[in-house]
Amino acid sequence: MEAAAWFRVDPRLLQPVASLMQHGPHLPLRTDEIITTAVAEGIAARCGVLVAPTIPYGAGSDADRAYAGASIVGHKTLHRTLNDLVGGWESQGLEEIVLLTSNGYGPHYRALVSTIGEAVRIRAVDINVVDLSSVLERAGPERAGEIETSLVLHLAPGQVRTDLIADPPENPLTGMVRMDGSEPLPLPGTNGVIGSPKASSAEKGKRIYEYLVRYIGDRLFGEKPSDD
Numbered sequence: 001m002e003a004a005a006w007f008r009v010d011p012r013l014l015q016p017v018a019s020l021m022q023h024g025p026h027l028p029l030r031t032d033e034i035i036t037t038a039v040a041e042g043i044a045a046r047c048g049v050l051v052a053p054t055i056p057y058g059a060g061s062d063a064d065r066a067y068a069g070a071s072i073v074g075h076k077t078l079h080r081t082l083n084d085l086v087g088g089w090e091s092q093g094l095e096e097i098v099l100l101t102s103n104g105y106g107p108h109y110r111a112l113v114s115t116i117g118e119a120v121r122i123r124a125v126d127i128n129v130v131d132l133s134s135v136l137e138r139a140g141p142e143r144a145g146e147i148e149t150s151l152v153l154h155l156a157p158g159q160v161r162t163d164l165i166a167d168p169p170e171n172p173l174t175g176m177v178r179m180d181g182s183e184p185l186p187l188p189g190t191n192g193v194i195g196s197p198k199a200s201s202a203e204k205g206k207r208i209y210e211y212l213v214r215y216i217g218d219r220l221f222g223e224k225p226s227d228d
Contacts, residue, residue, distance in 0.1 A: 145195020
């Protein structure tokens, strides 16, 4: 009854969509879930929007599957799941649904942007496209690098193996990345890190988190009303 009453007053919903895959030796497999959920909940609190439970599994590449612990669904499976959810929510009166993710793999994001409904407005947002260069020491492609490590140090410090934080070697054969969709992927046989986790800090993660919540939230739902 409370959900029905909420939908009548504010027919908007924020749906976080995460993934479970390797993020180097120092970050947990559920790094995407930690980041996406926290940003979604921050936006919801700032903008007064209802947030749904995070979908913990997403699409990934063969390179991601090669690392133990990765739990990946096909992009068609993810797309079907999202369409089914949207159809149910639309029948309950929702008019706008935002799908938020921090998984930059091309087919994963395409599953989000191709989700459709009969009348409901659907928007997809990839946290990775937000320009954070102003707060970074080494901006560039990353996996388990400066951004993600800083965010998890701030959001879930107990989940970070700080003793295992190390930048990848400078050897060009192991430091190279290849592109699959729109996300950088580590070469097979490496520890899965791209970028510079050693440049991370909890304080930097706090600044990044607050900026993401403010930037994404204000552009999706309008600036937060003044307290004056």
